[in-house]
Amino acid sequence: MGTSGAKPWWRESAPAHNQLQYLELRDRIAAQIQAGVLGVGDRLPSERQLEDGLGSARGTVREALFQLEAEGLIYRRDRSGWYVCPAPILYDPTRSEGFMAYVTAQGRRPETETLSKRLVPAPDAVAGIFGVAEGTPLYDIRRLRSIDGRSVLVERIHVNPDLAPGLIDHSLDGSLTAVLKNAYGVAAARNRIAMKPCAILGDDAETLRARSGSPGLSVIRTSFDPAGRVVEYDQECWRHDAVIVSVDIRVAPPGH
Amino acid sequence: MGTSGAKPWWRESAPAHNQLQYLELRDRIAAQIQAGVLGVGDRLPSERQLEDGLGSARGTVREALFQLEAEGLIYRRDRSGWYVCPAPILYDPTRSEGFMAYVTAQGRRPETETLSKRLVPAPDAVAGIFGVAEGTPLYDIRRLRSIDGRSVLVERIHVNPDLAPGLIDHSLDGSLTAVLKNAYGVAAARNRIAMKPCAILGDDAETLRARSGSPGLSVIRTSFDPAGRVVEYDQECWRHDAVIVSVDIRVAPPGH
DNA sequence: AAGGTAAACTGGACTATACCAGATGGAATT
DNA sequence: AATTCCATCTGGTATAGTCCAGTTTACCTT
Known part of the structure; x- marks a missing residue:
């Protein structure tokens, strides 16, 4: 699992488990958090990076992020980015x-x-x-x-x-x-x-x-x-x- | 106030109190609920009706509805409409x-x-x-x-x-x-x-x-x-x- | 090394579409 | 009167842009 040179996780293709794109993105990001690839306090890739890394429109990416926000997995800092939530x-x-x-x-x-x-x-x-x-x-x-x-x-x-x-x-x-x-x-x-x-x-x-x-x-x-x-x-x-x-x-x- | 012949509330123009359109719409709808114009269980005008009644894009109208949903004032019935929430x-x-x-x-x-x-x-x-x-x-x-x-x-x-x-x-x-x-x-x-x-x-x-x-x-x-x-x-x-x-x-x- | 500034970046707001699938209601049928 | 069927209405999903205002960063100046 080399980190240098290899594609970052959000550019890799992955098999779909959901028919809905935003649920698919949500689960992929959640999996990265669960696996510790994204740690507490880390910033997520920007919406625009996710957009073309995953091939969805920005609105769809945002929908996925909103889901994760609702789940309490990530939060936003206005005009700064999305971050992984600390434990409650x-x-x-x-x-x-x-x-x-x-x-x-x-x-x-x-x-x-x-x-x-x-x-x-x-x-x-x-x-x-x-x-x-x-x-x-x-x-x-x-x-x-x-x-x-x-x-x-x-x-x-x-x-x-x-x-x-x-x-x-x-x-x-x-x-x-x-x-x-x-x-x-x-x-x-x-x-x-x-x-x-x-x-x-x-x-x-x-x-x-x-x-x-x-x-x-x-x-x-x-x-x-x-x-x-x-x-x-x-x-x-x-x-x-x-x-x-x-x-x-x-x-x-x-x-x- | 006469209900027949007159414009419904969501087609009337109103002074803006917020710089953000979706907050403006939110407050206007909330006011209707507060005033009892929209009662518990009533269905709201459809998104498309609000859209051209208020002159905003559908996405903006939906943003306002999401706010009201978050506040617990309205809820949705899938593909049926938005309804005024009963008391908790x-x-x-x-x-x-x-x-x-x-x-x-x-x-x-x-x-x-x-x-x-x-x-x-x-x-x-x-x-x-x-x-x-x-x-x-x-x-x-x-x-x-x-x-x-x-x-x-x-x-x-x-x-x-x-x-x-x-x-x-x-x-x-x-x-x-x-x-x-x-x-x-x-x-x-x-x-x-x-x-x-x-x-x-x-x-x-x-x-x-x-x-x-x-x-x-x-x-x-x-x-x-x-x-x-x-x-x-x-x-x-x-x-x-x-x-x-x-x-x-x-x-x-x-x-x- | 410290400070300031401008460019680049990021999410926020908004528009304008398009297509889909479930819900609904009325018409035709039985 | 009950049932079936179909057109219509509704929200749900997705795309593809635009413009804006804070944040961040990198560079330049002092």
């Missing part, structure tokens, strides 16, 4: 351990950037969650989180200032849950978590440097203190290929 | 309540079709989960589940026959968890749930009548009995627009 991070939203901790524990390099922290009048939808009147002041924190230099998550957190006055003056680049606990003695007794596949849109897409409409995962975490008050309302928007949400639950014995 | 179902995988029950409770009409139920030698990956040798016989059940006549979920369930001998002979069109409990006295004491956005591929795509590569949500539920043995290993593949996963968790008090 395991995330357990029920644990109080913060992003920095669990990403590090999985041998990856986490980063957090606080985009904004403000006191804002509660918008209608959020006011209902906290059980306060619309317009009541709430802390609004927006953070961008990255893994190994790749932006994977934007989140917007609302906190009731009554439970954590002056929260905004702390550094929020670490674990917010830790700040709430250590500086205010506030901790969650109950978490409600809602997850839904979503499209990354508008501002979120821009901050994640993703295309509008990219597939994402919305994770909304509402934590309650022992008295049932909402401590934290956290709306997370993840790149779809970056995360596996995993929770472990003891089942309540029947008929309590 | 709330699914709490930690509850033992079955699909039929929680779908009905939300005022929708559930259906289950058992596609196959067999005894198969455990494939490598699954054997590891059950802690048995590769090739050990396991029950393998495949089911298709629908809501209001739309296929939304395919699942593959593996069960250890030692814990539920003859399981295959029961009707499995209802709640499997209920059968395990009532006929065998087997119930979960612990659930582990992993979720990841995925692409719907191959067989799954065919049974869901979805295009290969459609966005989906993979939900894998492993339930353990009080002794820690694996009772049920359930791999679910949902249409991305059909479900919101919601779990509610009491946080363990610290330090014990």
